[in-house]
Amino acid sequence: EVRYSPQMLTADASYGSVSKAAVDNTQPVWAPARLALCALGPSDGSLKRSSSAREVVLAVTRGLCRGCLANPEIEVNQILCFIDGRPEFAAEVIELAEEFNRVGPCAVVGVDLAAGESHFTDLEADVISPPAVSDAQIVLNAAHANSQAGLSASSTNGAVHRAALRLCAKAGIPSTIHAGESGPFTNVLAATSPQYGMSKRIGHGYALVTEAFAAAATAESAAATLSALGLPAGLHFEMCPTSSSCTGGWAGTNWREHPAASLYRLREEALQKSERAMAAAIPSVSFNSDDPAVFGSSLSSELGLAADRSGFALGETAVRSCAFCAVDAAFLGEEAKQKLRARLADAYDEWQQRRF
Numbered sequence: 001e002v003r004y005s006p007q008m009l010t011a012d013a014s015y016g017s018v019s020k021a022a023v024d025n026t027q028p029v030w031a032p033a034r035l036a037l038c039a040l041g042p043s044d045g046s047l048k049r050s051s052s053a054r055e056v057v058l059a060v061t062r063g064l065c066r067g068c069l070a071n072p073e074i075e076v077n078q079i080l081c082f083i084d085g086r087p088e089f090a091a092e093v094i095e096l097a098e099e100f101n102r103v104g105p106c107a108v109v110g111v112d113l114a115a116g117e118s119h120f121t122d123l124e125a126d127v128i129s130p131p132a133v134s135d136a137q138i139v140l141n142a143a144h145a146n147s148q149a150g151l152s153a154s155s156t157n158g159a160v161h162r163a164a165l166r167l168c169a170k171a172g173i174p175s176t177i178h179a180g181e182s183g184p185f186t187n188v189l190a191a192t193s194p195q196y197g198m199s200k201r202i203g204h205g206y207a208l209v210t211e212a213f214a215a216a217a218t219a220e221s222a223a224a225t226l227s228a229l230g231l232p233a234g235l236h237f238e239m240c241p242t243s244s245s246c247t248g249g250w251a252g253t254n255w256r257e258h259p260a261a262s263l264y265r266l267r268e269e270a271l272q273k274s275e276r277a278m279a280a281a282i283p284s285v286s287f288n289s290d291d292p293a294v295f296g297s298s299l300s301s302e303l304g305l306a307a308d309r310s311g312f313a314l315g316e317t318a319v320r321s322c323a324f325c326a327v328d329a330a331f332l333g334e335e336a337k338q339k340l341r342a343r344l345a346d347a348y349d350e351w352q353q354r355r356f
Helices: 011-020 053-070 087-099 123-128 135-149 154-170 186-191 206-212 219-229 241-247 259-272 276-281 299-307 316-329 334-355
Strands: 037-041 044-049 078-083 108-114 175-179 201-204 236-239 284-287
Touching (some): 078 087, 078 154, 087 108, 123 154, 135 154, 154 175, 175 186, 206 219, 206 259, 219 276, 236 259, 236 316, 259 276, 259 284, 259 316, 284 299, 299 316, 316 334
Parallel strands (some): 175 201, 201 236
16 A cells, blocks of 8 residues: 655656556545645645545546556555544545445545544543434534634544544445554554444554564464454554654664564464464554655565565565555455456566566
8 A cells, every 4th residue: 555645646646656666556545635725825824725625536536547547557546534633524534435435446445544643542531421422413513613613623533533433334434544653552452443443454553563562472472462452353554664763653773673574473473373363363464655755665665675684584475475465455345356366466476487
């Protein structure tokens, strides 16, 4: 998966970087409501709407479709982003995700909650005293409060985003949530809970490894620890090596001890023993570029870092395995996944033949 900053989501630029990276399938993650804002000027730090979020989605989709025509070998779908701290955007994101869900080429296939983890802070109060109104009303109230006051309804940030994700889950729209990057490992547990719609994909998640089972020496002990914490089986972590080092999401210095390397090795140990249940208890991982424009990263460089001896030292077989894990976790139907697995296998075979 490739994540893009708003500046890169002029779709032609997006497509150019994907094409150069030799990507077969990509699901760019972006925030339509944020792109619908424009600055008033350097003397005024406020923002105003330059267009509707729907107009932005239509424009980006047109650009991506142009890219599809020019590069028919690349498949593209979109993941729309909720923004932590901006609950007033949530209603629009849900509406757009539902309207464009699996409709036409370059369709929307899921949602993401990104840009921070402050929405987790009031979860306990929400659990002790559940909201008295429906999830739909919680989300609509935030949008209405903003339209009336012209301000972000930050006091409802957590409750609104949890309600939004539950609504998406109910509508059959899958989600991925940033957790355990700038916050504690308990945020990962929360993201996979019913309060957050039971997300099966986690963006980053480093704290789960560094805090929860840093001392786990075996797959068996890691699986037992995660199960005891209540972490559901079958999770997938989207990990971004370069980004994690730049942001401090991972504070280590030895790439071989990176959480992605640890999770891969522990899960692979379980698979080598044919312990399927044990392997399922340990999240699978994929390597991602996060925001290429900000970090100067690419999918190719991240995969090279994972494989190379100067990096994670996992080797090419591991990189291939993680690529197939990414397909398994992609927001695609099973038929589309089967086709992508076949294309990926053919691409690896062709690469091996060219190499030798």
